[in-house]
Amino acid sequence: MSASEDIWILGIHMTKFGKHPDLDTVDLGAEAIRGALADGGVTMADMGVVAAGNLMGGGGIGQQLQKQVGQTGVPVYNVSNACATGATALRTAIMAVKAGECDMGLAVGVEKLAGAGLLGGGGKPRADGKVYEPSGRFGAVAPTDGRIGTNTMPGVFAQVGMEYGHRYGGTSFELFARISEKNHAHSTLNPLAAYSKAMSLEQIMNDVMIAYPNTRPMCSANCDGAAAAVVTNGATLKTLSLEQQRRAIKVSASVLTSDPWQEACQVLPDVNTLTRNAATQAYEQAGVGPEDLDLVELHDCFATAELVHYDNLGLCEEGGAVDFFGSGAPWRDGSKPVNVSGGLQSKGHPISATGIANIWEVCQHLRDECGDRQIPDAKVGLAHVIGLGSACGVHILERAAA
Amino acid sequence: MSERVPLVDYLVLDDPPHLVAKQCTQCGARYFDRRNACASCFAEEFDSVPIDNDGVLRSFTIVAHAGPGIEVPFVAGVVDCGGTSVRGNVINVEPDAEHVSLGMPVRLATYSLGVDDNGTEAIGFGYEPVDGEPTEPGRA
Numbered sequence: 001m002s003a004s005e006d007i008w009i010l011g012i013h014m015t016k017f018g019k020h021p022d023l024d025t026v027d028l029g030a031e032a033i034r035g036a037l038a039d040g041g042v043t044m045a046d047m048g049v050v051a052a053g054n055l056m057g058g059g060g061i062g063q064q065l066q067k068q069v070g071q072t073g074v075p076v077y078n079v080s081n082a083c084a085t086g087a088t089a090l091r092t093a094i095m096a097v098k099a100g101e102c103d104m105g106l107a108v109g110v111e112k113l114a115g116a117g118l119l120g121g122g123g124k125p126r127a128d129g130k131v132y133e134p135s136g137r138f139g140a141v142a143p144t145d146g147r148i149g150t151n152t153m154p155g156v157f158a159q160v161g162m163e164y165g166h167r168y169g170g171t172s173f174e175l176f177a178r179i180s181e182k183n184h185a186h187s188t189l190n191p192l193a194a195y196s197k198a199m200s201l202e203q204i205m206n207d208v209m210i211a212y213p214n215t216r217p218m219c220s221a222n223c224d225g226a227a228a229a230v231v232t233n234g235a236t237l238k239t240l241s242l243e244q245q246r247r248a249i250k251v252s253a254s255v256l257t258s259d260p261w262q263e264a265c266q267v268l269p270d271v272n273t274l275t276r277n278a279a280t281q282a283y284e285q286a287g288v289g290p291e292d293l294d295l296v297e298l299h300d301c302f303a304t305a306e307l308v309h310y311d312n313l314g315l316c317e318e319g320g321a322v323d324f325f326g327s328g329a330p331w332r333d334g335s336k337p338v339n340v341s342g343g344l345q346s347k348g349h350p351i352s353a354t355g356i357a358n359i360w361e362v363c364q365h366l367r368d369e370c371g372d373r374q375i376p377d378a379k380v381g382l383a384h385v386i387g388l389g390s391a392c393g394v395h396i397l398e399r400a401a402a
Numbered sequence: 403m404s405e406r407v408p409l410v411d412y413l414v415l416d417d418p419p420h421l422v423a424k425q426c427t428q429c430g431a432r433y434f435d436r437r438n439a440c441a442s443c444f445a446e447e448f449d450s451v452p453i454d455n456d457g458v459l460r461s462f463t464i465v466a467h468a469g470p471g472i473e474v475p476f477v478a479g480v481v482d483c484g485g486t487s488v489r490g491n492v493i494n495v496e497p498d499a500e501h502v503s504l505g506m507p508v509r510l511a512t513y514s515l516g517v518d519d520n521g522t523e524a525i526g527f528g529y530e531p532v533d534g535e536p537t538e539p540g541r542a
Contacts, residue, residue, distance in 0.1 A: 118467055130519045132407050137435040139411030141524050142515055146472035147409065148526075149489040150465045155478055158463035163480065166460050166504040173499065212464035212499060261442040264487035266433060268461065268480045 006234035007094050007251040009397070010104070010244065011040020014357040017225035017348035018194040019114040025057045029110035030068045032226035032353070036106070040230040041244050044070030047230070048102020051077045051092035053085035053109040053352040056116070065108060074102070083301065084256070084385045085109055086227060086355025087393025091256045093231050103236040109357075110226035111350035117222070118210075120153040120388075154219050154302060155211035156388070159268055161304025162213070164311070170322035171307070173213040177204045180218040180303040180345055182331055187342025189332075189373035194223040194348030218303035218345060225350035227357040246400060249363045252286035252380075253396035259389075271305070271386050275312035278394040282382070283314070286396040290314040293336065293396075294378040295365055297358035299386045300343040310338070313384060313394075337375055340365075355393055358383040366399040409515060409526040410434075419512045419527065420455050423486060424448040432486050455510040457483035457529065462504070464497050477502050481529050493528030507532050 013035025015028055023031075029052070037043055044066075052062030062076035075096075081088040086109030093105030132141035145151040165171030181201050187193040199217055207215040237248055257278040262270050283289055290313065298313060300306035307321050315336050316324035324330070330338035341347045341361040344354065362381035364370040378399070385393045408414070412421050412434045423432040428445035439446050462479035477492035479502075493511060495501050508529035515524040 118469070132518045132522050132524045134407075134411055139436075141407055141409060142526075144410065146465070146468050146474075146476060146478075147491065147515075149480075149491065150463065150468065150476075150478040152465065152468055154467070155463045155465045159461040159478070159480060162463065162504060163461035209464075209466040211466060214463075261431065263431075263485075264480065266435070266441070267487045267489045 005098065007097060007254065008232050008234065008237050008248040009229050009251060009359070009363055010232045010237065010248050011036045011038070011042065011230040012228070012356070012360045012363050013039050014192060014227035014353065014360040015225050016192045017223050017350060017357070020224040023224070025054060025061065025110055025112050026064050026068055028112070028224060028226040029054070029061060029065045029108050029228070032110065032228035033065060033069050033106065033108050036228035036230050041241065042104065042230060044072055046104050047072065047074060047106040049075055049077070049093055049096040049105040051079055051089040051105065051107045053079045053089040054111060055080060055082070055085060055351050056111055056113060061110065081391040082387030082389050083299065083349070083351050084355055084387030084391035084393045085352040086357070087385045087395065088256060088355065088391065090229055090231070090356055090359065090395070091254055091393060094251065094254050097231055097233050104230060104232045106228065106230055107356060108226065108228035109352035109355060111352045112224045113222040113350050114224045115222065118152055118154070120151050120156065150211070152211060153388070154214045156269060157302035157305045158211045158214050160271055161302070161307050163268070164308045164321065168319040168322070173205065174201070175322060175325070176213045176218060176303040176307065177201055177215070179300070179306050179325060180204050183300060183339050183343040184217060184346045186332055186340050186373070187346035190342050190347060193342040193346055194221050195346045196342065214302050214304055220301045220344035220349035221346065223348035223350055225348060225353045225357065227353045227360055229356050229359065247367055248400050249366050250398040250400060251395060252288065252398045253282035253394065255282045255285065255394045257281070257392045269388055269390055271388070271390060272308060272312050274390055274392040275309060275384065275386060278392045279313045282394040282396050286398070288380055288396060292380050293382050295337045295340060295362060295375045295381045296384070297339055297341060297343070297361050297381070298384040300339055300345055301349060301386070303345065306339070306343070309384065313382065332373065332375065340373055340375060355385040358385065359395055359397065362397050366397060404517065404521040404523055406523045406525055409524055413525070413527050415525055418455065419525070420510065421453040421488065421527070422450050423453055425451045453486050453488060454484035456532070457481040457488065457508055459492065459502070459504060459506040459508050459529070460487065462492060462502055464499065464502065479529070481508055491528040492530070494530035
């Protein structure tokens with residue numbers, strides 16, 4: 001790839017994750033956008049495209065945000081891809097810049113999710129009809145959630161982790177709880193995390209059971225938050241100040257995949273194949289391997305999910321995720337730090353913001369601007385998200401050459 | 403005599419009751435829902451094939467928190483029925499980690515959901531444990 005085709009993150013920002021009762025979706029998104037523009041030393045006038053994601057609001061978030069931070073008439077793409085929505089927005093802005101339609105693009109993801117409760121479980125009271133009549137694609141005469149498996153996210157992802165245990169052995173309730181213990185410990189160094197208290201293994205295992213083996217602290221934390229990024233191409237970056245060039249982060253790979261058909265993929269979502277495909281493509285694009293990564297932010301929507309992605313992202317040998325975790329590698333002082341932000345379980349998971357916030361985390365380490373939780377001398381990092389359905393985003397990021 | 407209807411159209415209330423799948427005539431991919439085409443090979447023709455009633459529990463969770471009106475706890479799982487994966491609850495078992503295990507042999511069982519205003523009874527299905535050696539992890 002020539003320098004002019006390179007894609008760079010010029011500015012990036014995430015809001016504090018947590019409860020923001022006094023800020024609405026637009027306030028949070030606007031804060032993220034203005035932060036990212038200021039970080040990059042640019043304004044809305046420089047943006048040739050806006051890609052925006054939000055799932056729980058009323059729609060048209062991109063235009064709503066423009067109306068607060070700058071209506072310049074550029075195209076807006078409102079995107080929706082479940083938990084991969086933020087990464088999809090970023091990918092959309094990158095594609096526009098790569099295609100040469102503009103020199104700079106803005107991506108934003110925002111969600112108000114504090115107090116949202118259990119996701120995926122319907123939300124409507126079950127109303128068994130007084131007359132059994134088949135309806136829907138399964139010809140069901142009554143609701144099937146709870147009768148034929150579960151639709152709740154903690155239950156779906158519990159099965160993802162348990163299935164790994166069935167294939168390779170070595171998993172246990174305690175193992176999954178230890179993964180959560182790591183991420184809660186990591187979050188104590190992250191002032192932007194929704195939860196930043198360490199939790200002992202006993203506290204985690206004795207907390208409220210949601211869907212075995214996932215207790216409440218082993219589930220992603222519903223919270224409010226937003227993140228935004230400004231991307232540009234290499235030729236444009238060269239026209240900017242030395243300071244802007246120094247702080248810019250190279251996007252060495254930007255990949256989005258969906259799940260290819262596999263036996264059972266329409267029975268239990270297959271979050272493995274599309275992640276493996278995305279990782280393979282990303283490593284090839286970037287010309288780096290998992291051994292080159294200084295840190296990884298992966299989609300630990302549940303403790304049971306983090307385990308399988310060690311394997312899917314190639315951080316360990318196939319089938320070796322339990323041993324990989326047991327070696328201490330994914331702790332922040334280990335050989336392959338994973339989720340030093342605290343991850344979704346502790347930093348929090350405002351759905352559409354997550355796929356840009358994880359990139360912010362990696363960028364801050366690569367810029368050596370991550371304060372107390374800085375991974376020393378970080379040069380290459382990977383950010384991964386999964387949106388059930390499914391969509392997988394993998395980005396590999398590299399520090400600018402000094 | 404009152405009528406009986408299955409909870410879903412892929413449960414056949416014969417003796418014994420069993421599930422049927424739609425199998426792509428071109429590539430053999432199996433589905434339980436109404437199809438527009440095959441997601442694997444894009445063909446449009448399907449045969450109806452019976453699914454083994456016996457299987458092995460490939461994954462499970464014990465759901466303690468669910469949507470409104472759903473009784474908890476219950477065991478949700480994926481059962482490998484002779485190479486075809488089936489989604490279903492594990493029933494007729496204590497819903498705890500001592501009584502449910504990965505690789506456990508299970509068999510299809512049915513139960514009544516109740517009757518509607520016309521006296522029609524709805525029949526659901528799940529998988530109950532059967533005696534036998536569990537499949538060892540790593541050999542699934």
